Amino acid sequence: MIENIKIEYRKENSAEFEINAAPNGNPLNYKILNEKIYQIIKKGYTKVVLNNVCGQRFIGASLQGQLKIEINGLPGNDLGIFMDGPEIIVNGNSEDQIGNTMNNGKIIIHGDGGDVIGLSARGGKIYVKKDVGYRVGIHIKEFEHKFPVLLIGGTAKDFLGEYMAGGLIIVLGLEFKSDGTVSESKYPICGEGLGTGIHRGKIILRTVEDLGSRLGVGAKVYDLKKETEKTIKPYIKEFCDTFKINPDIINLKPYQIVKPISKRPFGGNFCGNLI
């Protein structure tokens, strides 16, 4: 359908490619932009830099392998949908549904994330520097070596980890000021309905707030064991390295962990007795 896609700019002797996603200030249609990305990757380039991105959807959809996509601008909904392996770096905010049903890979957002991040993700890592919206980590799941990790530097809103079926969500509750300083966020670490319907996986929140009144059906606050805290250390370190944060501030507050009370939180409802 899309023919003769003109390639604007390439760096000499490099595996890197640059695309202007809004030539003359007019953002390309998402289909054309994604088609360009596929064609460039087909030619053997392993890094694509997208400039002036303005809400184009599905960037990085279904891409496989050791690729790197750097986005300058604002990627649209469903960034990295069905992705299996590549690394996406967003220099700025993102919109909703990033990492939708992602299989493997890494998405790094140097700004705010939108709602429904990591929807049904079954592997890979999503690191968001600042705040995120509603329903983050809804129904993320793990199986054998597949283990999705969501790490949020700021705060989350309602329904964090809703219907979670595995994996790990960490929320740090920090605020990143425009002058580069880092402090504790003035907003609550998460909203209501925390972990509604969770039946596997862990939500770890760096806070001293009382989470009890905000828990959803099937979730409970447990004491964080030393071993568990050790297992999250590598992710925290990677997060601090990625966003160049001094890790000292993170040690100033304890963690709380939210886990399911059972593997079948709705076992007693609906047709539980029939199964």
Place this chain on the structure above:
Amino acid sequence: MKWNNYTSLVEKFRNQRVFDGCGISGYINLDKKRDNGEQIIDMLSILSERENGLGAGFAGYGIYPKYKEYYALHLLIDDEDSKENLIRYLGDFGNIIQSEPIPTKIPPNVNNPPITWRIFYEPKHKESISDDAQMVRLIMKLNDTFDGVFVISSGKNMGVFKGNGWSHEIADFYQIKDYKAYMWLAHSRFPTNTPGWWGGAHPFNLLGTSVVHNGEITSYGTNMRYLESFGYKCTLFTDTEVIAYLFDLLIRKQKIPIPITTIALAPPLFTTIENMEQKYQIALKNIRATYRSAMLNGPFSIVVGLNYPKPTLIGLSDRKKLRPLVAAISNDENSVFLSSEEASFKRLKLCEDYNFKRIWHPKSGTAIIAQVGKGLLRDGRESPFEKINLKVEGTIGG
């Protein structure tokens, strides 16, 4: 008006049919500086994934400074006979100051448009009833019983331009770029439950209140019956209509403060209320009890424009945040922007070198309110009664 003359269900489903929600945008210049429509067209047209060519519309406030004392009636009319009838009818109840076609340019894809007409009107002043109430009664009568005529907007110094088509087509059709307004609302439609027809496009308007909406109002039946008891008639086959009338009822007629109105329409859940201070519990439970039939249920995000009591832009989403809404404020804090997606703001940055001081995601069920002369009153991240001087008397249900 025969609405089914102005639908195009089959041929308008052109390529790119991806299932999605509607796109909404709006902005206000708090110093009343008037912009032409280019900025709002840019903000809306970038959301082209959020429409399917079955309706789009714009509302501009401050577009008719020459006739600002008169009600500007924007009309969709079937034929010349209906128009003559209407003009004769209106003449009996007041003065027609000016009666003229809305300038349009018919682009190739907009077929079979109705006659678009505007009348600047002044009802006969009466002791017993205010002009506003007279106008509401007149508009309800016209929309409900008058053949071949539909009033799409009726406020002073403002107007709604809407129809069937893609947003850029409707912008061309009405030549939105030629109007200058200090507040713009815009909507691109993705009709799900009701037909896409000219009158059913957004914004919906009554006097100075205009609403653009993304989502579905599942409480439509309850809201409609509630409004009918106050003399409103829902005739447009679309759920959004009730939101416009509810804002008109609560703010213009009952003079409820805007923050309380938004609480009445999207109140916190009872489980949340139970955890609040006693006085807030009393206030919220009483608001919920009084306006139980006005509460909006279902997924929605709305942008509302008011010119009463002062020109105001309101953004509100449902309590569970099932539809998106993003807000931004310009560097000089003079303009407040709302949109379904942040891409609208990014587009302004790209095309017009616009810089924003802050872009943020408001809380669900919490209103953003920006008012001319007062600035950004609420940024949508507050608790319900923050910044409100609340004095509570009585008890729950008392």
